[in-house]
Amino acid sequence: MSSKVTSDAKSRYARDAAKYRPPTPYLRNFLAAFFVGGAICAAGQILHAVFVAQGLDDGEAGARMAASVIALGALLTGLGVYDILGRFSGAGSAVPISGFANSIVAPAMEFAREGFVLGTAAQMFVIAGPVIVYGVIAAFISAAVRYFIVGIGG
Numbered sequence: 001m002s003s004k005v006t007s008d009a010k011s012r013y014a015r016d017a018a019k020y021r022p023p024t025p026y027l028r029n030f031l032a033a034f035f036v037g038g039a040i041c042a043a044g045q046i047l048h049a050v051f052v053a054q055g056l057d058d059g060e061a062g063a064r065m066a067a068s069v070i071a072l073g074a075l076l077t078g079l080g081v082y083d084i085l086g087r088f089s090g091a092g093s094a095v096p097i098s099g100f101a102n103s104i105v106a107p108a109m110e111f112a113r114e115g116f117v118l119g120t121a122a123q124m125f126v127i128a129g130p131v132i133v134y135g136v137i138a139a140f141i142s143a144a145v146r147y148f149i150v151g152i153g154g
Contacts, residue, residue, distance in 0.1 A: 033092030036085060040096040044069050066097055073098030077105040103127040 047068050051061035076082040082102045086093045093099055107126050111119040125132070 029090055032089045035092070036089035037092035037095055040069075040093065040098055044096070069096070069098050070101040073101030074105045077102045078109065082106075100128060100131065103131070 044065055048061050048065040051064050052058065056064065073082060076085070076098075082093065082098070083106070086099075086102070093102070104124055104127075107123040108120045111123040113119060
């Protein structure tokens with residue numbers, strides 16, 4: 001008797017398993033991601049407007065808003081709130097800049113018991129590191145393309 005499973009048995013298993021798998025709530029997932037991500041971005045826009053109303057120019061207000069949203073995302077991750085939000089909304093909480101803060105703080109907290117250097121510091125950029133690297137590469141490539149198309153002063 002052969003221990004290999006035939007392709008017919010695999011396809012039968014897949015068909016039978018699909019019968020009992022609960023349906024994926026695509027509409028609920030879409031709406032949760034849309035509204036939570038939109039709410040995070042709207043809160044950032046409100047912060048930006050508050051900073052502009054305090055007399056900052058657009059660039060300074062944008063920088064302060066980004067720093068505030070990152071700090072708030074890190075704080076909410078530390079308190080365990082951002083994980084609950086992430087389970088509810090999926091990519092809706094991961095895409096805004098607060099999700100970037102969450103991707104740095106969460107691994108750092110998880111490995112904190114292993115010490116500062118080998119735990120927190122070593123694990124802090126496990127997820128965010130590739131994002132930073134590819135973001136810098138994409139910025140360099142887009143700047144190079146712009147330079148060759150428009151030139152320096154354009």
